Amino acid sequence: MAVKIGIVGMNGIGNNHANCYKDDELADVVAVCDVVRERADAAAERHGVKAYYSLKDMIENEPDLQVVDITTGGIDNGSWHFEPAMEAIGYGKHVLVEKPLCNDVREGRELVAFAEKQKVYLGCNLNHYFTAPAEKAKAYVDGGDIGELVYCLAKMGFNGGEANYAPAGSAKISGHPYFHMRAFLTHPFSVMRHFCGDITHIQTFSDRPGFRRSAGDVMVSINSIHVKFANGGVGYLLSQRGDAVYGLGGWWSLEVAGSKGTFCIENCVEKVSFWKAEKGIAAISVQPEPIVTDFGTNDFNRTFNNRLHAFLEDVENKVSQDQLRASGRDALAVLEYVHAVQESYELGGEVVRPHPLPPLHGDPLYLK
Template sequence: MALKIGIVGMNGIGNRHADCYAGEPLAQLVAVCDVVKERADKAAEKHGVKAYYSLEEMLRQEPELEIVDITTGGIENGSWHFEPAMQAIAAGKHVLIEKPLANNIEEGRELVRFAAEKKVYLGCNLNHYFSAPAQRARQYMDEGDIGETVYCLAKMGFNGGEELYATPKSPKDKGQPYFHMKAFLTHPFSVMRYYCGDITHIQTFSNQAGFRKSAGDITVSINSIHVKFASGAAGYLLSQRGDATYGLGGWWTMEVGGTKGTFCIENCVEKVSYWRAQKGVPSIGSHPQPEVTSSGVTEFNSTFNNRLRAFLEDVSNGVPREHIRASGRDALAVLEYTYAVIESYEQGGAVVRPHPLPAFHGDPLWMK
């Protein structure tokens, strides 16, 4: 049976979600909400649903709503998530929040705590590992083809350089030194954690290109981050916000190497290559030919459909709340990592241990 959904925030991402729900059998979009009346009215007319201009009114007038999808933005792309999400959770609705979970770590922790208290599903749009190459890579790991994880290398950023630069103009990023960290590191950190588990130590050396400094732009836009996973594996993340042009592998690469093999995903949705560890291959020099799986997909936006469907499936199937895919707890983990990056940067590259996550308690109705 289709789940009744209301969307809060009808700008770019909200409208993308609405389009996804329109073609999804598990979804029934019944309402849209935005404090900007024109946005709400336009989306409502397109999708044939009711428009609201406050979440309080939408919750009162649509008591059968099951899911509230929070696609608002705000400062650092996350300051408008907390209030509507808390309202929806208090009303007993399941909630999906656009990334990042919040732009304030205390708010992120409270969202996860309150959702657990109210026994509702809380998910986040960590959509970068909802792609065919990512799922094939996960299969390599689950079937033992990677072995013990040795390292994880991630590179994610934006195409840019001095000739393409434009100074920040919106209050959401202008004057916000940690805009790139809070708005974007969620994605690479979430994928690194998806493959390699929890991160226990973080050290960063961050900077910005000279043309940003000359323009008075205070965004800390180049992030060189070294991490240690709980497993003992080493990790490295390089992320930059248009300070340089793309290199090998495009805007998004993820390589995980292990004792039995290594995979590398290129451009997020496009392909994954796998190299099996084997005898007879010189330690330096020639390289075995990889097994390459191309998805035939080049459109990144396909990940939105995949992620939204996964959330709807988990809610429909009643999976344990602590084990839904890309949960609020998962989103809190990567927000904790982001705050550890900021702390390391402010301390001149000190090693920082991220704040521990809340413990799993387990649902007694499932753990019989």
């Protein structure tokens, strides 16, 4: 049976989600909501549903509504997530929030705690690992083909360079030094954690290039981040916001190496390569041939369809809270990492230990 959905925030991302739901047999969008009446009305007409101008009105007039999908933006792309999410959870609705979970880590902690208290699902659109290459790579990990984690290298950002630079015009970006950290690092951190587990230590060396300084741009756009995982592995994340042209691997690459093998995903949706660690390859000149699985696509937008469908599947199947994919707790973890990056930067590159996640309590209906 299709899940009844109301979407809050009908700008670009909200309409993107609505378009994805049109292709999903599990989705039934019944209403859209935006405080800007013109946007709500236009979206309602476009998608053939009713328009609302307050979340309260939408929920109280749509008694069968099951999921509230919050696609609002705000400062750092996340400052308008907290209030509507808390309101929807207060009504007992399941909530899916665009990334980042919030732009303030204290609000993120409160949001996750409230969802647990109300016993509703809270998910986040951590869509970068809802891909065919990521599924193949996770099979390598779960099947023991990677072995004990040795290192993880992630590179994620935007192509650019000085000739392509223009100062941000939006007040949601301009004047906010941590925009790239808060708005974007959620994605690479979520992917690193998906494959390698929790991060316990973070150290960053971050800056911005001279052409940004000359323009009066305060965004800390270059991030070189070292991490240690709870399982003993180490990692490195490089992310920049259009300050250079990326080389090998494209705008998105992830390499995870273990004692038994290594995989590398290139350009998120395109392909994954796997190298098996075999006896006799220690010499520098000897490199095993990889197993390359090319999925024949560069359509990144499909990640939205995949992720939204996964949330609806979990709601429909009434999975344990601990088994919810890309949950609010997962999104809080990466928000804690981003906050630690910011703190390390402010401390001149000191090592910071991210705030621990709340304990898992487990669901008595599932834990036997």
